[in-house]
Structures are given as structure tokens and as C-alpha cells.
Amino acid sequence: MQTVATCxxxxxxxxxxxxxxxxxxIRAVSSGIPALPRTLGCSACAMRATCMPxxxxxxELARLDVTISATRSIKRGEVxxxxxxxxxxxxxxxAGSFKTVVMHRDGREQVTGFQIAGDPLGLExxxxxxxxxxxxxxxxxxxxxxxxxxxxxxxxxxxxxxHYIYQKMSGEIVRESTQMMLLGTMRAEQRVATFLLNxxxxxxxxxxxxxxxHLRMTREEIGCYLGLKLETVSRIFSKFQxxxxxxxxxxxxxxxxxxxxxxx
Amino acid sequence: MQTVATCxxxxxxxxxxxxxxxxxxIRAVSSGIPALPRTLGCSACAMRATCMPxxxxxxELARLDVTISATRSIKRGEVxxxxxxxxxxxxxxxAGSFKTVVMHRDGREQVTGFQIAGDPLGLExxxxxxxxxxxxxxxxxxxxxxxxxxxxxxxxxxxxxxHYIYQKMSGEIVRESTQMMLLGTMRAEQRVATFLLNxxxxxxxxxxxxxxxHLRMTREEIGCYLGLKLETVSRIFSKFQxxxxxxxxxxxxxxxxxxxxxxx
DNA sequence: CGGTTGTTTGAATCCGTTCAATACCTGTGG
DNA sequence: CCACAGGTATTGAACGGATTCAAACAACCG
Numbered sequence: 001m002q003t004v005a006t007c008x009x010x011x012x013x014x015x016x017x018x019x020x021x022x023x024x025x026i027r028a029v030s031s032g033i034p035a036l037p038r039t040l041g042c043s044a045c046a047m048r049a050t051c052m053p054x055x056x057x058x059x060e061l062a063r064l065d066v067t068i069s070a071t072r073s074i075k076r077g078e079v080x081x082x083x084x085x086x087x088x089x090x091x092x093x094x095a096g097s098f099k100t101v102v103m104h105r106d107g108r109e110q111v112t113g114f115q116i117a118g119d120p121l122g123l124e125x126x127x128x129x130x131x132x133x134x135x136x137x138x139x140x141x142x143x144x145x146x147x148x149x150x151x152x153x154x155x156x157x158x159x160x161x162x163h164y165i166y167q168k169m170s171g172e173i174v175r176e177s178t179q180m181m182l183l184g185t186m187r188a189e190q191r192v193a194t195f196l197l198n199x200x201x202x203x204x205x206x207x208x209x210x211x212x213x214h215l216r217m218t219r220e221e222i223g224c225y226l227g228l229k230l231e232t233v234s235r236i237f238s239k240f241q242x243x244x245x246x247x248x249x250x251x252x253x254x255x256x257x258x259x260x261x262x263x264x
Numbered sequence: 265m266q267t268v269a270t271c272x273x274x275x276x277x278x279x280x281x282x283x284x285x286x287x288x289x290i291r292a293v294s295s296g297i298p299a300l301p302r303t304l305g306c307s308a309c310a311m312r313a314t315c316m317p318x319x320x321x322x323x324e325l326a327r328l329d330v331t332i333s334a335t336r337s338i339k340r341g342e343v344x345x346x347x348x349x350x351x352x353x354x355x356x357x358x359a360g361s362f363k364t365v366v367m368h369r370d371g372r373e374q375v376t377g378f379q380i381a382g383d384p385l386g387l388e389x390x391x392x393x394x395x396x397x398x399x400x401x402x403x404x405x406x407x408x409x410x411x412x413x414x415x416x417x418x419x420x421x422x423x424x425x426x427h428y429i430y431q432k433m434s435g436e437i438v439r440e441s442t443q444m445m446l447l448g449t450m451r452a453e454q455r456v457a458t459f460l461l462n463x464x465x466x467x468x469x470x471x472x473x474x475x476x477x478h479l480r481m482t483r484e485e486i487g488c489y490l491g492l493k494l495e496t497v498s499r500i501f502s503k504f505q506x507x508x509x510x511x512x513x514x515x516x517x518x519x520x521x522x523x524x525x526x527x528x
Numbered sequence: 529c530g531g532t533t534g535t536t537t538g539a540a541t542c543c544g545t546t547c548a549a550t551a552c553c554t555g556t557g558g
Numbered sequence: 559c560c561a562c563a564g565g566t567a568t569t570g571a572a573c574g575g576a577t578t579c580a581a582a583c584a585a586c587c588g
Contacts, residue, residue, distance in 0.1 A: 102441050102442070102444075102445055104445065104449075108445065108449045108450075109449070110441070110444055110445035110448045110449050112441045112444055112445075123434060123437060124434055124437045124438050124441065125434070126430045126431065126433075126434035127430075127431050127434030127435045127437070127438050128434075128438070132438050132441065133441065152426065152430075155419070155426060156420060156421075156423075157420075159420075162416065162419060162426070165430070166390045166391075166416075166429070166433070167390065167391050169390075169430070169433040169434060169437065170387060170388055170389070170390035170391030170392075170433060171391045172437050173387060173388045173391070173433065173436050173437055173440065174388050174391050174392070174396050176437065176440035176441060176444060177366050177374070177376045177388065177396065177397065177440060178366070179444055180366075180374055180376055180440060180443055180444055180447060181366055181368065181372065181374035181376075183444060183447035183448050183491060184374045184447050184488070184489075184490075184491035185368075185372045185373070185374050185491070186372075187543075187544090188543075188544065218565090218566065218567090219566075219567065219568095220566085224448070225448075226448075227447060227448035227449070228544075228545090229544075229545060229546080230566090230567080231544090231545075231546085231567090231568080231569085232543095232544060232545075234566095234567060234568055234569080235544090235568080235569075237567095237568090238568070238569080250552085250553075250566085250567075251566095451575075451576090452575075452576065482533090482534065482535090483534075483535065483536095484534080492576075492577090493576075493577055493578080494534090494535080495535090495536080495537085495576090495577075495578085496575090496576060496577075498534095498535060498536055498537080499536080499537075499576095501535095501536090502536070502537080514534090514535075514584085514585075515534095
């Protein structure tokens with residue numbers, strides 16, 4: 001079984017993921033995964049506000065329900081897609097969480113993002129018709145499959161859908177430039193503080209606690225994301241704890257002084 | 265007069281740029297700027313292959329010529345747009361070059377990209393309806409103005425135009441994740457080597473020499489882009505020169521051993 | 529020409545890494 | 559149930575690469 005921890009594997013062996021085999025109609029999966037929203041299909045989905053444009057007509061919603069009719073379950077450590085895979089769909093995280101990783105020939109890796117429920121996945125693939133990073137589940141997860149060709153053809157008539165795609169993509173660009181700033185200008189403590197505050201904000205936006213949450217990623221993955229070594233991340237967690245900024249016990253984190261964190 | 269060099273200024277004072285005042289019909293500008301392609305309008309533009317989707321019909325080309333009918337000249341050190349400006353247009357660099365800079369409240373800056381002729385500008389703005397970075401000319405430059413609302417409405421009928429927009433945006437995402445990898449995993453020498461090789465490749469793609477070119481940006485701006493201090497950049501240029509990898513005289517750079525650079 | 533901006537180089541410092549040892553946690557099989 | 563193994567996390571000490579501080583030089587422009 002593949003592990004999430006080490007930041008070095010998952011090369012080669014493209015296209016071997018049995019894509020269709022694990023695609024299941026939404027209704028079939030509903031009873032199996034307890035954490036899922038009860039109601040299914042976009043029209044009744046609790047997360048529609050984050051995933052889809054606002055102000056859709058009933059007709060348009062009905063069409064969405066037909067188009068986005070399948071989810072896919074991915075176990076912890078498994079990949080949703082790999083760099084090089086042919087681009088066919090974009091995804092929305094329905095439950096669980098992912099990391100996206102780009103790699104160099106020489107084995108160097110960079111975690112480019114962590115995605116939690118409601119976040120989009122796979123947008124980078126549109127450019128060259130193939131994915132440029134691996135998307136790996138940090139825990140047992142479920143994604144909604146959004147077939148790009150179909151959603152794209154909806155764009156013809158639906159201006160709001162065009163704007164939705166633009167916004168998601170543009171949002172990725174903005175997110176990444178923020179991360180470039182972090183990597184280019186911040187010192188280690190600021191990076192970790194920013195990371196924790198960002199996670200906190202996103203959990204809050206999805207209705208979870210902003211103060212206390214469970215990290216699904218290892219110290220190494222955090223380091224890989226922040227341009228630091230895992231030891232450095234660990235040391236800074238400890239330091240923040242000594243200073244009363246956070247309480248960190250393994251993967252459980254409680255933010256004690258958000259203001260203080262922001263001022264690191 | 266504003267300077268390009270120091271990596272610290274250009275805050276506040278949004279919206280004060282007299283946008284319309286400097287917008288000139290393409291034909292009016294044609295004789296003024298010698299470096300411009302002789303033929304004007306997208307249908308006859310030499311750079312259309314890089315700026316616009318392939319396979320447009322004559323009808324579509326004619327429509328483009330009407331839509332993209334103005335350029336704008338920006339003098340060295342002046343801004344094309346600032347963070348916070350209302351998003352209205354995207355741009356293509358027609359002549360000259362730019363840097364894009366994001367900044368934090370605290371004055372920290374990060375150069376997120378350098379754009380040369382043929383490169384797109386302003387795509388990040390689509391997300392929130394306002395720009396999230398400053399675009400500053402590194403030399404006297406000219407951009408084509410692409411009014412987004414109009415190009416967007418062309419997307420309704422023109423599938424190729426929709427794909428064009430997707431590809432440009434997705435390309436930005438890919439470019440940025442590559443840069444995140446550089447910032448997150450490479451040591452200083454590798455960053456500078458990668459930077460030089462990337463510039464070389466892009467110049468070559470635009471028909472300029474891949475081996476020898478003129479840097480339009482200062483050492484400080486390069487450092488700001490690569491997450492290094494200007495002294496470090498300077499030292500590494502000198503080191504590369506000692507090792508026979510490049511010949512650098514001020515802003516003129518000649519790549520002597522591209523292979524060696526790639527292996528740094 | 530002087531003044532400003534940009535570049536180069538050296539020496540000292542410091543932050544994050546590297547190397548290493550130990551502890552912890554979780555799931556597995558005896 | 560406990561022991562064990564593998565991965566994960568913490569912490570210390572030494573090291574090193576990039577920064578900081580400083581000075582001198584070059585290039586540019588009015």
C-alpha cells in the first residue's frame with residue numbers, strides 16, 4: 001500500500017489507474033460514505049455555492065445534475081490523476097483532502113497546494129491537454145467529476161458558467177502568486193504562521209472550526225509546500241507552542257493567538 | 265520620474281492613471297514606434313500565432329481587428345495597471361517588456377513574472393474583478409488592449425476563442441507552479457541558471473538570439489523574482505563567468521555553455 | 529561634470545539545513 | 559493482549575549557503 005508520508009515516490013506508471021472502474025454514480029455512493037452531504041446532485045448539494053456559479057435557473061441546474069453525475073472515491077495515498085495523464089475532467093473535492101505535487105526529472109518535488117472540500121482540482125491540465133502535477137488523497141476522499149468537454153459546451157449558452165471557469169482559474173493564479181510571495185520573501189516562521197492561518201480561514205469558510213483542526217498532511221508535506229525541511233517545520237511548531245501562539249499535539253492543532261501568529 | 269530599480273515603491277494612488285488619454289488607435293501609433301511590426305491589426309500581425317488561436321476564419325479575423333483596435337504605450341518605469349485597479353482588459357505585450365509585482369501591506373514585494381513580446385498580461389484580474397499585482401514596463405513598451413467583455417462575448421460563438429482563454433490562463437497556472445518549484449526547492453545557483461535558460465528559450469521562440477541578449481531588469485529585480493538578494497545574484501553571475509558558463513557584462517548576457525548551465 | 533542609480537566584491541553573521549539520536553504513534557500479527 | 563515494525567515527530571549540535579553590512583566602482587543622465 002502506498003504511503004502519503006514520504007515525499008519521493010509516485011513516478012512513472014501513468015494511465016494505469018483504472019479510471020472507469022472506480023467511477024460510481026452519485027446515488028450509489030451516497031449510503032457508503034457517512035461524511036457526505038445527504039442530498040445529492042448539484043441542485044441539492046450543500047456546497048453548490050462554493051462549486052458552482054450563483055443564480056442558475058432550474059433548467060440549468062437540471063442540466064448540471066445530468067452533467068455532473070458521478071463521483072469517485074480515492075483512498076488515502078492514492079492518486080486522482082498523475083502528471084502526464086490526458087486531461088478530461090476537472091474535479092471538486094466533495095469530502096476529504098488532497099495535495100498536488102509537481103516534480104522534476106531529478107526527483108525534486110514541490111507541493112503546490114492542499115485542497116479541502118469545495119476546492120477545485122485539475123484546472124492546470126487545460127493548458128497542454130495533460131495534467132502537470134499529481135493529485136494525491138491525504139485521507140479517504142470523494143470528488144465530483146466534472147467532464148470538461150461537457151461543461152465547456154455549456155459555456156456556450158451560459159455566461160455565468162463561462163465566468164465560473166474563468167474565476168476558478170484566475171483564482172488559482174492569484175493563489176499561486178501569493179504562494180510565490182511566501183516562498184520568495186518570507187522567513188520560515190512567517191511561512192508556517194501564514195500556512196496555519198490560511199488553513200484556519202478555509203476551514204472556517206466551510207463551516208468547520210477556525211481555532212482547532214486536524215492536519216491531514218505530514219510535517220514533511222508541509223515543509224515541501226513551504227520550501228522548508230520537515231525538521232524546521234517541527235521546530236517552529238514547538239516554538240509557537242512555547243510562545244503560546246498555538247497548541248500542537250501531533251496533527252491536532254489549536255490556534256491560541258491568531259493575532260500573534262499574524263504578526264510573527 | 266519613477267524608477268524601475270528599487271523594489272519598494274508604487275503603492276497607493278490607484279485609478280489615477282489616465283487610461284483613456286494614452287490609448288491610441290493602432291494606426292496612429294504605427295509610425296511612431298520603430299520597433300513595431302509594420303503590419304497592424306491582428307489579421308496581419310506577425311505575432312498572431314502566439315497571441316491568438318489558430319485556424320480563425322476571415323470573418324473571425326475581421327471581428328478581431330475591430331475588437332482589438334487600440335494599443336497603449338508605456339514608458340520605462342511606468343505602470344500598465346496597479347493592484348486594485350478595476351479589471352477591464354487583458355493585454356498582450358507588443359513591444360518591450362514588463363514585470364509583474366505583488367506586494368504585501370508590510371512592503372514586501374515579489375516579482376511574479378517578466379513578460380516579453382507576445383506574452384499575456386492581466387489574466388489574474390479576472391478572478392476578483394480587480395488586478396492583484398502591478399504591471400510595470402522595464403523599457404518603453406507597447407501593449408495591445410484586449411477588452412475582456414468583448415472578447416468574452418466572442419467566446420459564445422467561437423469555441424477556439426474559449427479555448428484560447430482557457431489555455432492562456434491554464435498556462436499561467438503551470439508557469440507559476442514551475443516557479444513555485446524553483447523557489448521551494450532550488451539553491452541559488454540553480455535558480456539563476458534556470459532563469460537564464462528560460463529567458464534564452466523565450467527569446468529564441470520569438471526569433472531573437474538564444475545565446476546573447478540584453479537583460480531589461482536590474483539585479484535587484486532578478487533577485488526579487490528568484491527569492492534572492494541582489495548581491496547573491498551578482499555573485500552568481502560572476503561565478504558563472506569564472507566557470508565559463510556565461511559571459512555577463514552588465515546587462516548584456518551571452519550564454520557560453522547552455523548544457524553546463526542546465527547541470528548546475 | 530557631479531549626482532544618482534546600479535553593480536561588484538569582501539567579511540561577518542545568521543537562519544535553516546544536515547546529520548544523528550530518541551521518542552511517539554498506529555496498525556499488524558503473534 | 560502485547561510486542562514489534564514502520565513511519566512520523568521532536569530535539570540537539572555542527573555546518574554551510576545566503577544574507578547583511580560596508581565599501582568601492584561603473585554606468586548613466588541631466
